[in-house]
Amino acid sequence: MTACGAGTENSADPGAGASSPAFEVAKDVALTGSPTFDKIKSSGTIRIGVKEDQPGLGFLDAATGVRSGFDVEIANWMAASLGVPANKIEFKPIPSANRESALANGDVDLYVGTYSITDKRKKLVDFAGPYFITGQGLLVQKSNDTIKSEKDLDGKKVCSATGSTPFQNIVDNFPKADPVSFDIYSKCVDQLKTGSVDAVTTDQAILLGYASQDPDNLKVVGEPFTVEKYGIGLPLGDTALRTFLNKTLTDGNATWTKIFDSTLGKSGTKVEQPKVDQY
Numbered sequence: 001m002t003a004c005g006a007g008t009e010n011s012a013d014p015g016a017g018a019s020s021p022a023f024e025v026a027k028d029v030a031l032t033g034s035p036t037f038d039k040i041k042s043s044g045t046i047r048i049g050v051k052e053d054q055p056g057l058g059f060l061d062a063a064t065g066v067r068s069g070f071d072v073e074i075a076n077w078m079a080a081s082l083g084v085p086a087n088k089i090e091f092k093p094i095p096s097a098n099r100e101s102a103l104a105n106g107d108v109d110l111y112v113g114t115y116s117i118t119d120k121r122k123k124l125v126d127f128a129g130p131y132f133i134t135g136q137g138l139l140v141q142k143s144n145d146t147i148k149s150e151k152d153l154d155g156k157k158v159c160s161a162t163g164s165t166p167f168q169n170i171v172d173n174f175p176k177a178d179p180v181s182f183d184i185y186s187k188c189v190d191q192l193k194t195g196s197v198d199a200v201t202t203d204q205a206i207l208l209g210y211a212s213q214d215p216d217n218l219k220v221v222g223e224p225f226t227v228e229k230y231g232i233g234l235p236l237g238d239t240a241l242r243t244f245l246n247k248t249l250t251d252g253n254a255t256w257t258k259i260f261d262s263t264l265g266k267s268g269t270k271v272e273q274p275k276v277d278q279y
Helices: 035-043 070-081 096-104 165-173 185-194 204-213 239-251 253-262
Strands: 046-050 058-060 089-093 125-134 136-141 157-161 178-182 199-203 218-221 228-235
Touching (some): 035 239, 046 070, 070 228, 096 228, 125 239, 136 165, 136 204, 165 178, 165 199, 178 185, 185 204, 185 218
Parallel strands (some): 046 089, 157 178, 157 199
Antiparallel strands (some): 136 199, 136 218
């Protein structure tokens, strides 16, 4: 059973904002062979790892306690498809470097937070999806006219999240750049605003969110120079759960579109839901 785009039993997560889509909570979900689902069903709750510092994707307003963003709504949707209402979701902020260990240790049941699918990671965790495709970009100060693309990074301090794919890409493929890392991207943005680093790099979707928060001082430059496929992380070997979530995504195009339109789509960007990878 999968979730629908609108339902009455479970309105959107109270922390997701009034304009968020609502999801119907599936009843009598039959999913055999999934240790993760068995644990969720037994406890009645689901623990989902997320980001909290990525506007438009995964963001927590410290003043109001409101969670918002595309990834947060994807997480709400997946929980509903598994029969878990919003008030039984425990969101846990997990830094990029700790995602694999959090899933392996059972600290979270799923991870939904700009988690790029790579062959290296598939040896440690499983992925459902991709549910979104973007690419690595660059965020700089509005007044910066020396960095126009990734070709201009020689001698520049480039900041990204520790353990992230974009940071490793800078280390591996831009030997003349000066890579700097912090556990979360918002710290990189703070460093950029003070001039301590020259650029922040991560997925362009994330950077657009930061730029939209402070358009007078920040801008995104150039075109994406990698392809990043966001997946839902889950414990390695839980094929039954991965298959179930992939079916939810595949059958739920209308729901996916509503989620996108209510979050990232507000920027005016138009994209289509990617085809899932049935590996």
